[in-house]
Amino acid sequence: QSALTQPASVSGSPGQSITISCTGTSSDVGSFNLVSWYQQHPGKAPKVMISEVSKRPSGVSSRFSGSKSGNTASLTISGLQAEDEADYYCCAYAGNSTYVFGTGTKVTVL
Amino acid sequence: QITLKESGPTLVRPTQTLTLTCTFSGFSFSTSGVGVGWIRQPPGKALEWLALIYWDDDKRCSPSLKNRLTITKDTSKNQVVLTMTNMDPVDTATYYCAHIPRSGTTGFYTAFDFWGQGTLVTVSS
Numbered sequence: 001q002s003a004l005t006q007p008a009s010v011s012g013s014p015g016q017s018i019t020i021s022c023t024g025t026s027s028d029v030g031s032f033n034l035v036s037w038y039q040q041h042p043g044k045a046p047k048v049m050i051s052e053v054s055k056r057p058s059g060v061s062s063r064f065s066g067s068k069s070g071n072t073a074s075l076t077i078s079g080l081q082a083e084d085e086a087d088y089y090c091c092a093y094a095g096n097s098t099y100v101f102g103t104g105t106k107v108t109v110l
Numbered sequence: 111q112i113t114l115k116e117s118g119p120t121l122v123r124p125t126q127t128l129t130l131t132c133t134f135s136g137f138s139f140s141t142s143g144v145g146v147g148w149i150r151q152p153p154g155k156a157l158e159w160l161a162l163i164y165w166d167d168d169k170r171c172s173p174s175l176k177n178r179l180t181i182t183k184d185t186s187k188n189q190v191v192l193t194m195t196n197m198d199p200v201d202t203a204t205y206y207c208a209h210i211p212r213s214g215t216t217g218f219y220t221a222f223d224f225w226g227q228g229t230l231v232t233v234s235s
Contacts, residue, residue, distance in 0.1 A: 001173050003156065036221035038157070045206060045228055046149075046157065051221035052213070089157050093218065097162065097170040099147070104156040 004029065004090055004102035011108040017078040020105045022090030023071060028100055030071040034093035037066055037075045041086045049088075050075060077107070085109045112136035114146070114207050114226035122197045122233050132190040132207030132226060139165045139185040143212035145219055146190045148181065150203040151228075158203075162210070163190055164219075197233045204228040 005023040012018040022029065022037075029035055033053045038046035048057055050066035053073060063078045073092070077084055090102035118130035130148070137144050147162040161171040161181040171179040180193045190207060208222035 003158075032218070034218055034220065038222075040157075045225040046222070047225075048221050048223050051223070052216075055220075057221075057223060091157075091159070091221070097164075097168065097219075098172065099159040099162070101149070101157040101159055 001028075001094055001098065001100050004092060004100055006088075006090060006102040006105045008103070009106045009108065011110055012077075012080045013110045014080055014082065016080050017076060018080060018107065020075045020077075020088055020090075020107070022073040022075070022092075022102050024073075024092050024100070025071055028092040028094040029068065029073050031095065032093045033068065035066070035068060035073040036091045037064075037073075038089045038091065039084075039086045040089065046089065080109055082109050112209055112224040114209060114224060116205060116207050116226045116229040118205075118229060118231065120230060120232060122201075122231060124198055124233060124235055126197050128192075128194045128197050128201070128231060130192045130194075130205055130207075130229065130231070132192070134188050134190070134207075134209065136224075137209065138188065139183055141165065143214075145210040145212075146183070147208050147210055147222060148190075148192045149206045149208060149222070150201075151206070152200070152203040155203075160194075160205075161192060199233045202231065202233045204230045 037050040114134040145164040148160040209224040
């Protein structure tokens with residue numbers, strides 16, 4: 001069970017859209033629609049932004065959206081804002097009631 | 111509302127056993143379809159899933175750590191306990207517990223929707 005692969009960093013200017021990828025295998029991301037995304041600001045606990053590939057929990061901005069194709073899931077942030085600067089992690093169900101997190105992506109707002 | 115809080119030692123010596131307790135409110139293991147997981151994060155590094163226990167006492171641990179981990183629950187106290195044996199300095203991390211609900215439509219457990227504040231555990235002699 002290896003960590004899901006994410007780009008180390010992604011950056012964009014305010015108002016732009018950015019996409020973070022999360023690549024797994026046919027045993028985790030590719031097998032189940034159970035990918036979630038978490039935002040983590042420095043010194044804070046993670047906060048769920050997307051569940052089940054594309055579902056947005058109550059209170060999460062509609063600027064955040066998720067999708068999946070094959071073994072790769074993606075998180076898109078549209079209309080980038082300064083407050084979106086944070087670390088982002090994907091997480092996937094890996095079968096047999098186990099989970100695996102991604103390597104993490106640092107989002108910088110230029 | 112749902113809250114969780116981790117407690118335990120802040121400093122552990124190498125080879126010792128770590129015992130962490132997650133005390134929660136706002137839900138109960140007496141209700142079907144809930145789980146509590148443990149996730150850790152070494153300083154400056156990524157999140158790592160460790161273990162998960164469900165309302166029906168089903169439990170799972172990370173394959174890479176399963177020989178060192180034990181997860182249990184006390185339904186009457188609203189607590190989940192994680193023990194990790196043979197601690198090493200590489201186990202220095204912030205340890206989080208988190209709630210995970212089951213979808214009413216798919217039957218699968220979805221995402222870690224509520225997290226504790228985390229507790230930093232340092233392993234050092």
